Amino acid sequence: EQPVDSLTASLSELANNIPSLSKRSTLTSSEIANPYHVGYYNQIRQRTVDLMGAQYSLDPAAVKTFIETYGVDLWLVDVNAFKPDYIERSSWIRQIEPLATESIQTLRSGQKPVVERMMRECDVFRKQGRIVLDAQCILLELELIEKGSHIAAGGSRNDFPPEAGNKN
Numbered sequence: 001e002q003p004v005d006s007l008t009a010s011l012s013e014l015a016n017n018i019p020s021l022s023k024r025s026t027l028t029s030s031e032i033a034n035p036y037h038v039g040y041y042n043q044i045r046q047r048t049v050d051l052m053g054a055q056y057s058l059d060p061a062a063v064k065t066f067i068e069t070y071g072v073d074l075w076l077v078d079v080n081a082f083k084p085d086y087i088e089r090s091s092w093i094r095q096i097e098p099l100a101t102e103s104i105q106t107l108r109s110g111q112k113p114v115v116e117r118m119m120r121e122c123d124v125f126r127k128q129g130r131i132v133l134d135a136q137c138i139l140l141e142l143e144l145i146e147k148g149s150h151i152a153a154g155g156s157r158n159d160f161p162p163e164a165g166n167k168n
């Protein structure tokens with residue numbers, strides 16, 4: 001059970017159901033991203049661009065800034081979200097250019113975005129191909145990466161290059 005004022009960030013189609021089923025807010029979703037009103041749509045589109053940029057970013061600072069800027073509490077990720085065809089099959093996500101193409105290229109190159117590398121350490125719930133990540137855990141992990149610390153279980157901070165703060 002999450003607080004009533006919790007905010008979930010997600011590119012998953014499941015995000016469309018969060019407000020009605022859980023009475024909790026989502027940052028954006030494909031269902032609310034309809035351009036009926038230009039001012040409203042521009043705000044939702046910017047949130048979507050920022051979310052996509054953070055979700056597929058290789059830069060820990062970009063993920064941290066995103067979470068802090070929007071006050072994200074939870075991050076809902078489909079287990080296939082870090083496969084190129086996930087982006088290619090989503091008509092909503094594909095609209096976010098040039099980020100969609102850049103994200104596909106990043107994934108095809110074998111590089112792992114920061115959020116993908118946080119999935120083991122920060123998951124709070126897994127079910128039916130979906131993973132919910134705790135945004136505060138991500139911030140803590142990024143802080144530890146910045147300080148060059150190690151994760152006791154799994155050592156995935158070693159996945160980060162030295163310029164991301166890993167001193168190993």
